[in-house]
Amino acid sequence: MPTEKAAPAADVKKKSKTPETLRGFRDVLADEQAAWEKIESLARGMTQAYGFGRIRMPVLEQTALFERSVGKDTDIVEKEMFTFVDQGGVKMTLRPEGTAQVARAYIEHGMVNQSQPVKLWYFEPFFRHERPQAGRYRQFYQWGIEAIGSDDPVVDAQIILMAQRFCRDLGLDVIVQINSLGTPASRKDYIAELVKYFKQHKKALSETDLKRLTKNPLRLLDSKEPGMEELKANAPQIFDYLDEASKQHFMKVLEYLDETEVPYALNPCLVRGLDYYTKTTFEIVLNNAPSPELEGLALGGGGRYDGLIPMLGGRENTSAMGAAMGVERMVLAMKAANAMPPRREKIDVFFCQLGEGARRKGLAVYEKFREGGIMVGEAFGKGTLKAQLEIADKLKAPVAVILGQKEVLDGTIIIRDMESGAQEIVDVEKVVGIIAKRLKDVAEKQA
Ligand code: AMP
Numbered sequence: 001m002p003t004e005k006a007a008p009a010a011d012v013k014k015k016s017k018t019p020e021t022l023r024g025f026r027d028v029l030a031d032e033q034a035a036w037e038k039i040e041s042l043a044r045g046m047t048q049a050y051g052f053g054r055i056r057m058p059v060l061e062q063t064a065l066f067e068r069s070v071g072k073d074t075d076i077v078e079k080e081m082f083t084f085v086d087q088g089g090v091k092m093t094l095r096p097e098g099t100a101q102v103a104r105a106y107i108e109h110g111m112v113n114q115s116q117p118v119k120l121w122y123f124e125p126f127f128r129h130e131r132p133q134a135g136r137y138r139q140f141y142q143w144g145i146e147a148i149g150s151d152d153p154v155v156d157a158q159i160i161l162m163a164q165r166f167c168r169d170l171g172l173d174v175i176v177q178i179n180s181l182g183t184p185a186s187r188k189d190y191i192a193e194l195v196k197y198f199k200q201h202k203k204a205l206s207e208t209d210l211k212r213l214t215k216n217p218l219r220l221l222d223s224k225e226p227g228m229e230e231l232k233a234n235a236p237q238i239f240d241y242l243d244e245a246s247k248q249h250f251m252k253v254l255e256y257l258d259e260t261e262v263p264y265a266l267n268p269c270l271v272r273g274l275d276y277y278t279k280t281t282f283e284i285v286l287n288n289a290p291s292p293e294l295e296g297l298a299l300g301g302g303g304r305y306d307g308l309i310p311m312l313g314g315r316e317n318t319s320a321m322g323a324a325m326g327v328e329r330m331v332l333a334m335k336a337a338n339a340m341p342p343r344r345e346k347i348d349v350f351f352c353q354l355g356e357g358a359r360r361k362g363l364a365v366y367e368k369f370r371e372g373g374i375m376v377g378e379a380f381g382k383g384t385l386k387a388q389l390e391i392a393d394k395l396k397a398p399v400a401v402i403l404g405q406k407e408v409l410d411g412t413i414i415i416r417d418m419e420s421g422a423q424e425i426v427d428v429e430k431v432v433g434i435i436a437k438r439l440k441d442v443a444e445k446q447a
Helices: 030-049 063-069 075-080 099-108 153-169 184-200 207-215 217-222 228-233 244-259 327-336 356-371 385-394 405-410 431-446
Strands: 060-062 082-085 091-094 118-127 139-148 174-180 264-266 278-286 298-304 320-326 349-353 376-378 399-403 412-417 423-427
Touching: 030 118, 030 139, 030 153, 030 327, 060 063, 060 099, 063 075, 063 091, 063 099, 099 118, 099 139, 099 320, 139 153, 139 298, 139 327, 153 174, 153 244, 153 278, 153 298, 153 320, 174 244, 184 207, 184 217, 207 217, 217 228, 244 278, 278 320, 298 327, 320 327, 349 356, 349 385, 356 376, 356 399, 356 405, 356 431, 385 399, 399 405, 399 431, 405 412, 412 431, 423 431
Parallel strands: 174 264, 349 376, 349 399
Antiparallel strands: 060 091, 082 091, 118 139, 139 320, 174 278, 278 298, 298 320, 399 412, 412 423
């Protein structure tokens, strides 16, 4: 990517006097926050339950990390990385994905000496210079889980199960597409057969696919070019070329998935775009995509990468398995499935104030509620009681507290039951305790 030149016109949305986000970058506004928080808190709960520790990694890495791991001939490295040379002459890249980074961290911090597998998770933004469209951005967040240091198929099943259950718990109806890519050695034989097959059909291939045929033939299997469906369906299938150990490994993974009732479909064309995958690969897709923009988009995916740690200079035979889920796509899917959580947390009390003195005192009373762990709504910007009570109604507050000029002078405050309209006057110093007790009584009655 050029660094000195100004952004090409295509990367700024339109000529405008006011600054705007770059193409493919977006602000996450209030209407999505509840969904993002739900996703992150579910991720935290799920990883805690399965014994994963969090890792936070820098957004910039040496370019060589991704060239060596993801692969020079992959779409990501070839055309999607935001790469530049800094003032000190170092070539660096805004990370396009997390697995290579986690592998780097595992080696750099000697995690090989910890009890294996080392299980790590992250929830961070990544960057790819892709053509922006719905569900495809240039900055996007991933929830990633990685288990390094075990080649046991149960680890594969556990990661896949976590990804599937995660989507299910978000209210999404998903299925796992799964395949095995075997070992690099068995894959070599398969690729040779694949090339032979597609060479026989060279005339039917598009320019892009002809390039893939020479550079990265496996990628022909996820080509969406017209006419490829039939060619792919008749192509040699990788399963027939798997070595015995990979076959056994794959069968075991499927057995575990059967046992835990994870819905899956075998997909011999699922190769994924990165060089480091071995054996199991999978993607999580929506069953009957609820909106056309989600058609064919994976919510997440991952697989086994037994060769990556040794390739980056770590200990030989360090096997690993991981997955990454796209946060923006999960939010899109939640919207389409009407599974968005309510925008605001339920509030316990709505705070109304009348007049300047009440507003001043009100700020301090409001703070006392907050310190007491009571969720309070307010509209300090509104003047009339009517307008404030209307908001309280909208927010479904069960009680409102009202502070007027008279109450400020008396050191009191009014508690109003929003349903019956009944009001009582109490000591302002005691109001937090009174409301807390009421809430406790209600909670106990409901339990
Ligand atoms: P990958 O790292 O390519 O396997 O992607 C894992 C998941 O990250 C995908 O299934 C998507 O949900 C998400 N993802 C990847 N690239 C993008 C992108 N450009 N925009 C939004 N989400 C993405």
